[in-house]
Amino acid sequence: MWSDHKVSVGFHLVRTHELVLRQVEADLAAGRLRLGDRLPGERALAGQLGVSRPSVREAIRVLEAMGVVRTAVGSGPDAGAVIVAEPASPLTATLRLHLATSHLPMGDIVQTRVLLESWAVREAAGRAEPEELAAPRHLLDAMDDPELPRERFHLLDAEFHVALAALAGNVLVATIMASLRDAIHGYVVAAAADLPDWNATVDMLRQQHRAVLAAVASGEGERAAALVADHIEGFYRTARLA
Template identity: 85%
Template sequence: MRTHELVLRQVEADLAAGRLRLGDRLPGERALAGQLGISRPSVREAIRVLEAMGVVRTAVGSGPDAGAVIVADPASPLTATLRLHLATSHLPMGDIVQTRVLLESWAVREAAGRASPSQVAAAQQLLDAMDDPELPRERFHLLDAEFHVALAALAGNVLVSTIMASLREAIHGYVIAAVPTMAEWSPIATLLRSQHQAVLDAVAAGDGELAARLVADHIEGFYRTSRLA
């Protein structure tokens, strides 16, 4: 085991045992190094790894916000990892599409009839913002991404919501690059709006099977049109 992994193991054990909680500050480099019998550079390396993993946030200085503080931001490192593997073509876009279909169809099926009126209203606000015919394409797709993440969140599964947010963020650049090449944007935007609304209406009406079928058709249809998958 590399020495910096001792710090990772210790932080994991402390979190699992409740000795560390969100918002707590890690002991200083010197204290951790002495506690684990390793060098301070090894401690610094471990903290950099923890920050990249979204487990801690660091700030320099000597004030109350300085040091490494326990946070929970799993979407950020997951997004970065997905984006890199998409760039290497190790993760084919077609597999990403299939994963989205699986996650989102499950999420809307679970959410149907269970989502609160306020949750449905929040998703509806995103759709209403997309109704502006003068909306730039990039802004349209940013709202589109927010809507799909909000839709997945209606199921109440934090892990599914996190994965969905990471998937959408990881592929956003590819979508934006493809959008300008799509001819006849206005009818495409109109179709996407109506599909979004139909999915949300099915969720609000408690028809999970219809919502799942509609969202799968919507996702697969868009990627066929954009020729991304």
């Protein structure tokens, strides 16, 4: 059974998904939760952790990308978030500490993204189920909004790439990408600030995102890998030249 106590140590300084992750880790260790158990609903989690329901919803999406939970919509017995794997605690803790205490070099993040995402889309091509493709496709639909603020676009962009990497079904890769999410968002925001024509850039990014996902959906693994590498490196080159 899910513990009733709140996470109270510095929770106002921690991202919501980290609060939920810590709670899951603590309850697994104490035997209050087991693999296959269902997390409480959004309303209950929000009340326990002292955060908003949208924040909880976002946290569950991150945990799903990390491979910790699997979610199903609806109101039946299979609905909600079910724990399917124990959190990769040493890895997430190490990356969280690194990201909190230092600035990762932009070039290193780019190289890591190319390695992880190229492999992930190659593996996912032709194997990802339609319901798995729905999450990244929904993010792309949201990014098509012409009135979308630039900051929101960047947040959705980073989330799309995390969801894209998760399609391969490798928990370790998904965990690394989720842990790097803030660093990715940070360098993209910093780089985009100096771009000479944001409107042209955002149109190009939308087209590239769609092309990568389409290649995955159609089983073109090598094409998807090449497209995502060109997408990541191309933005980096453009921003650096600007």
